[in-house]
Amino acid sequence: MTITNDLLVRPATEADAEPLIGVLAEAFHDGPVADWLIPDPAERRSVYYRYFKDALYHGLAHGQVYTTSDHAAVAIWYPRLEPTPTDTRGRLEALEHIAGAYAPKFVLLEEMFDVFHPDAPHHYLAYLAVDPTRQNQGIGAALLADQHRRLDQLGLPAYLEASNMRNRRLYLRLGYHAGPTIVLPTEGPIIWRMWRGAPTTSGGRTPFPRTRPRRRSL
Numbered sequence: 001m002t003i004t005n006d007l008l009v010r011p012a013t014e015a016d017a018e019p020l021i022g023v024l025a026e027a028f029h030d031g032p033v034a035d036w037l038i039p040d041p042a043e044r045r046s047v048y049y050r051y052f053k054d055a056l057y058h059g060l061a062h063g064q065v066y067t068t069s070d071h072a073a074v075a076i077w078y079p080r081l082e083p084t085p086t087d088t089r090g091r092l093e094a095l096e097h098i099a100g101a102y103a104p105k106f107v108l109l110e111e112m113f114d115v116f117h118p119d120a121p122h123h124y125l126a127y128l129a130v131d132p133t134r135q136n137q138g139i140g141a142a143l144l145a146d147q148h149r150r151l152d153q154l155g156l157p158a159y160l161e162a163s164n165m166r167n168r169r170l171y172l173r174l175g176y177h178a179g180p181t182i183v184l185p186t187e188g189p190i191i192w193r194m195w196r197g198a199p200t201t202s203g204g205r206t207p208f209p210r211t212r213p214r215r216r217s218l
Ligand SMILES: CC(C)(COP(=O)(O)OP(=O)(O)OC[C@H]1O[C@@H](n2cnc3c(N)ncnc32)[C@H](O)[C@@H]1OP(=O)(O)O)[C@@H](O)C(=O)NCCC(=O)NCCS
Pocket: 027, 028, 127, 128, 129, 130, 131, 134, 135, 136, 137, 138, 139, 140, 141, 142, 160, 161, 162, 163, 164, 166, 167, 168, 169, 170, 171
């Protein structure tokens, strides 16, 4: 457990699942990607609870999930020390079950993220969410700082996709650099790919790696 900015940051377990699914679904409910995925807010809410239940349990089983002692926030990270193949058939079936008629947009989103994912070793921030009633109090930055400390000790970079200009600003302040963007099809929003390099001996950070788009998999 780490105390950052007076907040206790700790690994999450299955006992934390219910409140953290709510934090994810509510925090991601508004914004350009949400509007693009499911225009109707009521339908979006029910799909999002199913989507983030799946995302949280996947993170607990295969990644690293952190929260604060009061469940105000959650971060889901995946170590990607080598290129990771996707179980395309299984994912397609899961998304159809979770999102029904909206599955094709979710498939497209995940596929675009996958195609442009860097191959160089790093930890991937899949989701960061702060309870909407607790945002702008430094909690998101504290959760990031906690993981950045660990990554700097390990000499590993971090990678994420920023979904709007506002959270992009937060990441830029915390040492990330923006790489080439992803533009989602059919008048979809812009996604900023962001990289926080590993510390170098000269006091800098390793640059954003060149990424060759992978073959589309889904
Ligand atoms: C982005 C987010 C994780 C930041 O956590 P936070 O505790 O609110 O942020 P902090 O108080 O540590 O830092 C404040 C900065 O966060 C960003 N931020 C705050 N609220 C935000 C929101 N609703 N949406 C996007 N960014 C937000 C801004 O950059 C803000 O600084 P600025 O307005 O002065 O530029 C949180 O606001 C959130 O969950 N937003 C909705 C989901 C989201 O966008 N997640 C990130 C996906 S890449």
